[in-house]
Amino acid sequence: MTTFLNDSFTGDSTSIHRLVGEVRRHEVPVYRCSRSLANRALSDSLAEDVGRLDPSGPDSVFAVDPRRAAGDPVPFLPKSRLWTRDEQRIAVEHFARVVADGELTSGSAIGEFEDALAEFLAVPHAVATSSGTDALIIALRAVGVSHGDEVIMPANSFAATENAVWACGATPVLVDIDPVRHTLDPALVETAITPRTRAILPVHLYGRFADVPGLAEIARRHGLGLVEDACQAIGVTGVGQHSDAAALSFNPYKNFGLTGKAGAVVTRDAEVGVSARRFAYHGFDPERKNVKEDAFGLNAKIDNSTAAVALGLLPRLTLNSYRRAFLAKRYLDALEELAADGTAVLPAFTPDHAWHLFGVQVAAGREARDAIQARMRTADAVETDIYYPVLTHRQQTPLHRKHFAHVALPLTEQVHARVLHLPLHNNLSLSEQDRVIEALHAAFRATAH
Ligand SMILES: Cc1ncc(COP(=O)(O)O)c(C=O)c1O
Secondary structure: OEEEEEEEEOOOOHHHHHHHHHHHOOOOOOOEOOOOOHHHHHHHHHHHHHHHHOOOOOOOOOOOOOOOOOOEEOOOOOHOOOOHHHHHHHHHHHHHHHHHHOOOOOHHHHHHHHHHHHHOOOOOOEEEEHHHHHHHHHHHHHOOOOOOEEEEEEOOOOHOOOOOOOOOEEEEEEEOOOOOOOEOOOHHHHHHHOOOOOEEEOHHHHHEOOOOHHHHHHHHHHOOEEEEEEOOOOOOOOOOOOOEEEEEEEEOOOOOOOOOEEEEEEOHHHHHHHHHHHHOOOOOOOOOOOOOOOOOOOOOOOOOOHHHHHHHHHHHHHHHHHHHHHHHHHHHOOOHHHHOOEEEEEOOOOOOOOOOOOOEEEEOOOOHHHHHHHHHHHHHHHHHHHOOOOHHHHHOOOHHHHHOOOOOHHHHHHHHHEEEEEEEOOOOOOOHHHHHHHHHHHHEEEEHO
16 A cells, blocks of 8 residues: 555545545555544554455454354344444433443443534534434424424435424425435425425435535525435535534444444534424423423433433544445446346445445346345345335325325435335455355346346
């Protein structure tokens, strides 16, 4: 590896993608690395042993986990490997310290974690919550969404996005996606605005940043709130920078996963920050015990025990982001020919991505996609998945039928019928990834007619 001096490294997705390109070209710069807590493990590697970032280097950060044998099935997301053994030890030690102190719900770890998170994301205010779902409800309430309002959002998301809108007494208005990002299309949002619209709620689906600057311009012109569902997008450049608030999730299956459900609201707006903090805890004034400032609030602050674990694991965040981006690029290079001959559509390796999920679109459509998924499972023991099995407007509850029976979202439906998600998690080994790549190629060959 050759080294040269580069400008500062913040650990956001833009700097991570640049680093992946450099390591793959064997040109790693000597970075001036921001020492924010989230960057600690990655900046140590950059400072001490850049070779560790290369999969072939000794002590590589891609070292294969010894708990696997060569022919084992490749799970989509193995629960026993959400963390490395080292990370498991750190989580247990941090949890144990809090148990010994008895500071399980309130305590000093919460504020420390909020400060570290705000520093990493370069936002002035962070309120850590008991889940991403709660963070969404709190953020929507903090920007003024309430009973009878409409909130414009996409239909291809986890149910938490729409549930947060319903929980505020508001109604989701579903709008189609743009053809490149597969996130809320600003041009269509504009046509869906009515006198009842109160906010826009884009989702950074699979970790790809929605067009928030474009949506912010529309929100400003129409006097609407703008809340980002960034639950899949920690570390993506721009999160929290152009909106009223962004909601994050740290449940154990997320890029930055903790030992229980957790999340955060981050915002540039001091008033939104104050109201989010009050709403997260019973409407109380944070400075005066059990004294209300808001009529109502939730019991939705992060636990001190979870915040303590978060402080222990935060130093690994950008190292894991680097691993994910590197694995995504490796998939893209190995699957290039499927894209070239038009049998698959691959995601672009853009720097506004956290690579929470890696989706391949099977051009031939739903039946071929399902056949490929079945063959990968039965012939090669490779597990894939589909996010999300049922789109919001196709859910079959009386409420959904009443509101969405006549909703048509052609592009959302087309993408959803073709997408197949390949394993991509913090601890996917290179040999597992090779198995996925071979199985996918074989399945495409077997199902081609
Ligand atoms: C897009 C999206 N929004 C919201 C959530 C809700 O987060 P949580 O599970 O932390 O409540 C999730 C994750 O589950 C998600 O993927």
